[in-house]
Amino acid sequence: MxxxxxxxxxxxxxxxxxxxxxxxxxxxxxxxxxxxxxxxxxxxxxxxxxxxxxxxxxASDVVPATADTSSQLTTKIRLKVPLVSSAMDTVTESRMAIAMARAGGMGVLHRNLPVAEQAGQVEMVKRSEAGMVTDPVTCRPDNTLAQVDALCARFRISGLPVVDDDGALVGIITNRDMRFEVDQGKQVAEVMTKAPLITAQEGSVRRLRWACCAGTR
Structure with missing residues (x-):
């Protein structure tokens, strides 16, 4: 046309x-x-x-608050926003797919990649600020801040659990812990929020909960 x-x-x-x-x-x-x-x-x-x-x-009788723009993409997938980004190597990789998902649409990853890289793109999307991750990306206390920063940038996340040699949780490090650190060679153990991460007992009064929060970074 x-x-x-x-x-x-x-x-x-x-x-x-x-x-x-x-x-x-x-x-x-x-x-x-x-x-x-x-x-x-x-x-x-x-x-x-x-x-x-x-x-x-x-003029329209349609009330915006009641308008439903969701669409059925497949028999099992329904999109809140009926927009799908193209499966082209110049359009949709992990960053576009993440942005589309956050907006309520969907990004279709292109196939102009080796299988391993395609799987890596999917992994980055699935690990990006997900509500629940059963197998999270972790770091060790002896890792450097530069290594943690690279992992966060790769998976587009804001923090990592810190585990020891046995896989036990010993702390957590987030962008809040690293925000004002200049030495990127410093070890995670020096700046992480150490366990126990939850110190207030269940049912504590509000004053005690605020005191608990004030004691952490």
């Missing part, structure tokens, strides 16, 4: 149907839009880009 077709005056017939019927696009009716090329038996759908559609302000 030419870029001159920049006005969609009536869109009601396009909603819920992939075929053009009575919609007027740039002065052309649906019947006058070429769909099958030289073969009259071919059936094609009308394709529109962002610049081809103009939404005209008008």
């Amino acid at each position: 030419s870029r001159g077709m920049s006005r969609l005056e009536e869109s009601s017939d396009l909603v819920g149907s992939p075929y053009v019927r009575d919609a007027h696009v740039g002065g052309l009716t649906g019947d006058s839009v070429p769909t099958g090329g030289d073969d009259p038996h071919k059936v094609a759908m009308l394709g529109l880009t962002f610049d081809d559609v103009l939404l005209l302000p008008a």
